Amino acid sequence: MALSPLLLAAVSVLLLLPPPQAAQSAASPRVFSVVDYGAAGDGARYDTAAIQAAVNACAAAGGGRVLLPAPGDYLTATVHLRSGVVLDVPPGARLLGGTRQGDYPPESRRWYVVLAENTTGAGVAGGGEINGQGGAFVVTPSDQKNIMVSWNTTGDCEGDECRPRLVGFIDSKDVRIHDITLNQPAYWWCDNSVIRNVSIYGDFDTPNNDGIDIEDSNNTVITDCHIDTGDDAICPKSSTGPVYNLTATNCWIRTKSCAIKFGSASFFNFERLLFDNITIVDAHRGLGMQIRDGGNVSDVMFSNIKMRTRYYHPSWWGRAEPIYITTCPRHPGYKEGTISDVRFINISSVSENGVFLAGSRHGLLRNLKFENVDLTYKRWTNYTGGLYDYRPGCQEMVKHRTGGMMLEHISGLEIDNVKMRWSKGSLKGWDVNPLLFRPSTIDGLSFHDWQSLDVQ
Ligand SMILES: *[C@@H]1O[C@H](CO)[C@@H](O)[C@H](O)[C@H]1NC(C)=O
Ligand SMILES: *[C@@H]1O[C@H](CO)[C@@H](O)[C@H](O)[C@H]1NC(C)=O
Ligand SMILES: *[C@@H]1O[C@H](CO)[C@@H](O)[C@H](O)[C@H]1NC(C)=O
Ligand SMILES: *[C@@H]1O[C@H](CO)[C@@H](O)[C@H](O)[C@H]1NC(C)=O
Ligand SMILES: *[C@@H]1O[C@H](CO)[C@@H](O)[C@H](O)[C@H]1NC(C)=O
Ligand SMILES: *[C@@H]1O[C@H](CO)[C@@H](O)[C@H](O)[C@H]1NC(C)=O
Ligand SMILES: *[C@@H]1O[C@H](CO)[C@@H](O)[C@H](O)[C@H]1NC(C)=O
Ligand SMILES: *[C@@H]1O[C@H](CO)[C@@H](O)[C@H](O)[C@H]1NC(C)=O
Ligand SMILES: *[C@@H]1O[C@H](CO)[C@@H](O)[C@H](O)[C@H]1NC(C)=O
Numbered sequence: 369m370a371l372s373p374l375l376l377a378a379v380s381v382l383l384l385l386p387p388p389q390a391a392q393s394a395a396s397p398r399v400f401s402v403v404d405y406g407a408a409g410d411g412a413r414y415d416t417a418a419i420q421a422a423v424n425a426c427a428a429a430g431g432g433r434v435l436l437p438a439p440g441d442y443l444t445a446t447v448h449l450r451s452g453v454v455l456d457v458p459p460g461a462r463l464l465g466g467t468r469q470g471d472y473p474p475e476s477r478r479w480y481v482v483l484a485e486n487t488t489g490a491g492v493a494g495g496g497e498i499n500g501q502g503g504a505f506v507v508t509p510s511d512q513k514n515i516m517v518s519w520n521t522t523g524d525c526e527g528d529e530c531r532p533r534l535v536g537f538i539d540s541k542d543v544r545i546h547d548i549t550l551n552q553p554a555y556w557w558c559d560n561s562v563i564r565n566v567s568i569y570g571d572f573d574t575p576n577n578d579g580i581d582i583e584d585s586n587n588t589v590i591t592d593c594h595i596d597t598g599d600d601a602i603c604p605k606s607s608t609g610p611v612y613n614l615t616a617t618n619c620w621i622r623t624k625s626c627a628i629k630f631g632s633a634s635f636f637n638f639e640r641l642l643f644d645n646i647t648i649v650d651a652h653r654g655l656g657m658q659i660r661d662g663g664n665v666s667d668v669m670f671s672n673i674k675m676r677t678r679y680y681h682p683s684w685w686g687r688a689e690p691i692y693i694t695t696c697p698r699h700p701g702y703k704e705g706t707i708s709d710v711r712f713i714n715i716s717s718v719s720e721n722g723v724f725l726a727g728s729r730h731g732l733l734r735n736l737k738f739e740n741v742d743l744t745y746k747r748w749t750n751y752t753g754g755l756y757d758y759r760p761g762c763q764e765m766v767k768h769r770t771g772g773m774m775l776e777h778i779s780g781l782e783i784d785n786v787k788m789r790w791s792k793g794s795l796k797g798w799d800v801n802p803l804l805f806r807p808s809t810i811d812g813l814s815f816h817d818w819q820s821l822d823v824q
Contacts, residue, residue, distance in 0.1 A: 398432030409440025570597030662703025771804030
């Protein structure tokens with residue numbers, strides 16, 4: 369595969385860091401077993417004190433591994449990781465997060481089962497599982513969407529995200545997460561993170577259950593991940609700072625929401641992001657940008673991506689778009705960010721809706737490129753099309769005929785070898801045009817080798 373400048377940049381980030389295997393097999397790393405500090409590992413008694421004592425001893429000794437011996441279920445309140453400490457959870461061992469609010473720090477932003485703040489070189493590894501016992505937070509499951517029980521009745525937090533998250537690295541450097549299963553979401557605010565061979569399972573029917581949120585972080589490498597969750601799977605956000613140099617490669621994603629989603633928190637810029645070799649199955653949206661708060665996106669590449677996007681239910685955001693790139697002010701008169709230099713290369717999709725590309729008056733989409741893109745439009749649920757979902761904010765829901773590509777407020781779009789295939793038999797009742805333009809600024813379109821074909 370040709371190495372693009374972006375890809376080279378990503379690889380050099382990786383190479384600057386010691387490979388995780390080297391860290392593991394380095395001359396006899398110090399190992400601190402939590403059992404030596406009194407952990408029971410019976411899943412019933414809290415082992416918090418023992419685990420924390422082992423972490424502190426390990427950090428005091430200059431770093432190493434804190435081992436949770438298998439088999440064992442280690443129930444715990446928040447574990448505070450320290451610099452140089454890697455939590456080693458081997459196959460057959462599980463770290464279980466407590467379900468009482470008192471198990472977590474007072475501030476809701478710090479509610480994590482494993483929390484690393486201001487650390488260098490901390491991580492989680494080992495082949496085992498970290499489990500947030502998310503089931504304890506779900507009630508009245510309905511067919512379509514579960515309701516979360518949350519701690520918002522205590523007044524310490526609001527909304528339905530009022531529950532602990534699994535693994536949080538805040539203001540940390542050289543984070544290593546590899547060979548681990550996370551049964552619940554994870555969060556980062558960091559520099560130099562490597563997230564490798566991580567499986568993440570969230571409840572498929574529960575919203576606000578993201579896979580990996582990369583918030584305000586630079587130089588993140590995600591690779592070989594398997595993510596199966598209800599909400600957005602890989603989600604760069606910018607709330608208090610920008611996101612630079614993120615690469616995600618070799619991942620498999622299923623989600624009832626958007627597989628790769630920028631925003632919607634987008635107060636700062638997103639620059640130099642690469643997504644390569646990703647398989648997306650049965651997502652409500654594939655590749656998405658929801659830029660709403662004045663941050664700008666530039667220099668992004670999506671390459672070698674196969675996806676299948678379908679419609680689930682009106683209560684979930686999105687309408688089965690394979691690609692959904694939008695920027696518009698969250699509130700009328702609010703700041704408008706631009707999205708520029710975004711390439712889609714070697715993409716194929718089978719989807720129940722078209723591509724949706726919408727900038728706004730002062731937030732244009734500039735210089736988009738589609739090269740070797742194969743889009744099949746096929747309906748297999750009862751989705752009838754005809755609705756554009758601009759949420760959050762903006763125009764909300766807009767009734768409109770369906771476009772193979774819908775284009776609005778764009779300056780610079782290059783199409784090179786793009787095929788649209790219409791699975792006619794499945795599209796009864798659809799009111800479609802291959803290309804649809806809403807009345808707005810569009811300039812700099814270039815079409816080279818574009819086809820629209822009827823298929824079975
Ligand atoms: C796209 O696919 C072609 C043919 O398989 C390959 O030669 C090219 O390197 C790919 N481009 C990228 C950016 O991966
Ligand atoms: C992003 O990566 C490039 C190339 O490796 C590097 O020069 C630049 O400093 C990085 N940006 C940040 C903010 O770390
Ligand atoms: C973060 O770590 C640095 C250096 O170890 C220290 O000076 C600083 O006080 C720490 N900040 C917090 C919020 O813990
Ligand atoms: C508390 O969370 C529940 C869902 O768990 C939600 O229905 C309710 O609106 C939330 N209340 C507040 C005040 O945020
Ligand atoms: C990935 O991690 C799993 C455990 O989570 C482990 O069994 C497997 O061997 C790892 N794969 C590689 C290639 O390291
Ligand atoms: C990321 O890089 C930008 C540009 O250098 C910088 O302003 C920002 O503070 C960095 N963020 C972190 C978390 O280091
Ligand atoms: C693409 O990713 C898959 C894992 O999802 C991996 O098995 C495969 O080797 C990767 N292909 C390349 C060319 O790296
Ligand atoms: C986004 O770009 C606009 C126009 O160049 C600029 O005015 C604005 O400050 C940028 N936003 C951020 C968060 O840097
Ligand atoms: C479409 O199917 C869903 C789930 O199967 C169902 O809840 C919904 O009522 C159906 N809508 C229409 C318009 O038939």
